[in-house]
Amino acid sequence: MSDPHEPGPPGPGPQGAPGPGGPAERATSGHGSMAVRIARRTASAVLIVLTCVLVPVALLATWVHDIALDTDRYVATVAPLATEPAVQDAAVHRIAEAVDVHVNGQQAAADIAAWLQKEGLPPRAANALKSLGPQLDAAADQAVTRIATRVVDSGVFDTVWKDANRLAHNAVVHALTGKGRGAVGVSDGTVTLDLGTAVDRVKQELVDAGLTPAEKIPQVDKQFVLFQSDQLAKARKGAHLLDVIGNWLPAVVVLIGAGGVLLARGRRRALARTALGAAFACLVVAIGLVVARRYYLDHLPPEVQSKAAAAAVFDTLLRFLRVSLRTAIVLGVVVALGAYFIGPGRLPVAVRGTSERTADAAARWAAGHQVRTGRVGTWAQTYRRAITLVVLLVVALVFALWNHPTVLTVLLLVLVLLAVLAVLALLAAGGRVGLGERHTHAAGEGRH
Template structure:
């Protein structure tokens, strides 16, 4: 029988000893190092996600404003939709009526009319009192002229024709400005270097046709040159076009960058649900700050507009009309943020969240037997829904988020509609799962 050899140190190059037993001290040291590495990893992830979240929150208001400006400046239809309500606003209509009436009355020389009348009476040998009475008619006559002009202008401004002219004029002018700023050169106004030119090609063709139809056959030989008229030299036109290009980039990619940063913040965080709650809450706070900023800018704008240029109520109507889509977008994001934070909280371990989930489970569990007694059988579909409730719930939320993402300019009402539909779908799915047949002794969902 061979004696047992003494255990020597393990061979560094050889295989590990399968019978090696870890001592309690070694195990404790291993656990300590493992916890230290986990803490360092967790702190690194938390620091990175916090930096991403801070960048996303700081960019959120700028992204909303950039998208709104780019949408309003570059899209003629959106711009016309923005300014169209001004034609029907009573304060704006009153300001336009007063401005036009003043211009018309200024061009009517009422004093010359009364002087001519007084001279005619004097030449005809009328009594001095009649001549003096004719001269004193200037003020009543001016008031009468103003009243007549005011009625006529008010009738025109309040009619549908003014709204149509207003929209068409804004459409043409905005399209011309966009063409000039983008340098596309396809509209009536085109920028060539630092010169803004008006294209008269269609006008020249129309004039040539009408002259030929009128019998001026020589007009057919009108040259095609000199079909532009220089409107003005714009030394800052290049900078304006550069700003337009930057605005196109910011308005398109800044919102995308903000969303990506927020998503990365949630993904890299150690606790995804908590970070989602924090991100949604922070976004809601930033949207509230943006609404406050819009109110402050409104006050500053109204204080800067002199009443002689625009009455205060008309100036307020102009500002509110121009920024209403920005305000609507901000409110929509605020509501979406609140809903997202609430949903993330309800999935957490808090006592109110657990109470809500328990009440929902009890309600659907109690409805299951009632539905089965009523003859409602969902079969394998109900079993599938009951076994995969987490997937169906997530799918319903994802579908609602996708609808809002694809919705063109969603409002608070659109968000409320989508949320109501999602809740209704979740309730129906829960009832279908509760009505599924149960094995003997199996509890409800």
Template sequence: MVPLHDDERAELLRLREEVAALRKAPPRRRRTPNWRAAGAAVLITLGCLLAPLSLLTVWVHNQVSNTDRFVATMSPLIEQPSVQAAVTDRVTGTIFGYVDVQAYANQAVDALAAQGLSPVLADRLHSLTGPLASSLQGFVHDQVSTLVASPQVRAVWDQALRGGHEQLNAVMSGNASAIGIAGDKVQLDLGPLITAAKQRLAANGFTAVNAVPDVHPTLAVGDAATLIKARSAYNTLDTVATWLPWVTLVLLAAGVYLARNHRRALLNTGFGIAAGMVVIAVALFVVRGVLISNVPSRSAAPAADSYDLIVRFLRDGLRLAFVVGLLIGIGAFLAGPSVTAVRLRAGASRLIAWLRRGGAKAGLRTGKVGGWVHDHRTVLRVVAVGLAVLVFIFLSPPSGLAALVIALVLLGCLGVIQFLDQPPAERADQPTSAT
């Protein structure tokens, strides 16, 4: 047998000790599923799926039940050139659908001919009725266009939007006294209309209407089943829009709390919310294309402008939620142990240290301030983050750009705290002056 060298003998003894220790160790228990981690994953997934749905629900609810938001959304439509042109064409076409100028002119010429107008002159006048009708139609079109573009129309437009939306809310909530159900039909109470008509006619001298008693005739305006379904959908939407955002927040908070790795849970939550907003944004773009492709070419421009105006508040909400989710995810990533995050933090620390050394060479000393900041650095960081959150919450209206600016300002504040932070070892090397 070949004798062992000292190093080989030492290695053999070490291996024997390890084997003996493994034999004495208790048997490893079978790893059981971590239900807490699984529950956290389920809660965070549900919350991320419900986040875009919550945003959509709140937006739809605001358009349906919030009259001020509805008017704010729809009011700018009348200012769009393409919409103004479409309204002008529609109004002009409607007017001349009831007023046949050329027929009226021909009737006037025929009446003159019956009174003794010479046939030659009558024929010449008949030949002018076509150009006359065309010129008059152009004149009316120009007048309607000027009217539609005037500020007075904007006021009338807003008033009509507000009145119509308020009545719609009253009908959908079941609080409209003018709407009732009799049998299988929706009945419109014409009593208020009769009263208003009586007052107007009496004011104009037709006092005979005062003999009409206070009656309430009705008019069937639709199917009762349709209204009942609409009211049910309205009430459901009102409930969902009230509670779904809070349910989403509770699910996400519970998921992060239950997770073993809170930082990773925050990372997944932030990027999950951002991804959901991207999906909704892509869906809006697809719907816009489908909408425009299904309308006549002459209506494409006003349809596109109308769609963009209607969904602009939804897009603002999408941008805000996307930026907030992205900031949460990036913040959780930068606080993690990955190589990239560690290098970025180390680079920022080196940059701040370089700036501190440069300031020291220039005669800048933190003195007692640096020591105080070092002793309270955690509290200062928490206060900075808390102030940033409060500013964002009370900002009206919040936006994605505002969230990004607040995040950059917060990073600057944290950098200043890091710059002023002076450990005791560094204070011992500096003079005691505090300038």
């Protein structure tokens, strides 16, 4: 069978001149077809490469738009940190520093010893009492730490943490986009949380416990450094751009990838290459995040009091992005495997053949036990390709509409897809068996 796009046989023109199908026109048409094929291959390659590069960028843009610059989602993301042991320890340390009660243990012990000595206490006992000054200082510090720990472990700190993060995040959004409140809480790339409410609560509990010097604690710095980056101010343009494109970039990337696959000569292979290329790009970015985390923790400025707390904050803020990258990697591998197993390779053909034979055997066994699919089986066999395509589109739509899908989401949808295809294969096999029985019965009646 000839290709409809190939030029037709030559035909004679008037007075024996070459007709429209002559050698000259065929050569021109051949060159034109070659140019079109080269242009399509080039465009397909460019679009596929662009898709692979833009997939992690789209995930980053979504993270910036949905988490990094959305105050409500940001607060919901970091809220669990209020119960993170490393963050709680750092908060206790900072609150204890802020409400440090300067009890002059030496002076207090000397005054008590002098008074008791006037009342007849022996000099040796008075000297021993004077040596208790350091113990009095330590007792005050222990009281502060104990009460600060109780406050941090209570529900008070959870509220303080959320409110402080909300205020600080508004400042970060303003620093990065120019929107929202002023840059209170952001200075030279350092993002701080105001723990004033927790500090005041600890001071009041110290006074209630009888440590009256706590009343004289002045208004001191109550800031808790959340994270610090010299690049915060420099990232303003990039953050604003990612925020703007965060809504529609993923859809654009999908359209670019679809265009690259449709323009390719071998669409199945192009789909597999696109999926694997995007998965590889996401893997590179995921490795880059691991390296960036190590570099950040190894170069913490002195303003960040706790490395463990900084690690917890870093991991929490980037959790959605890392989950998205892992999901994209698994999805890319799954799509590539799907494209491979519908191809003409020896292994895919063997797998499909084994599946069909297993389905036929199950259908014959069921028919032998008077279990038949009837018209449903015939319909499934007739429209199997169309049904499969509809199922694939439905699964793809569910994944696209899933709110923040994860690796488990991908695996769940794959299992659902395989289960539906298995049921479809069994129904189609039942239809084939039923059709064969009807043909056999008709042939038997014809002989009689």
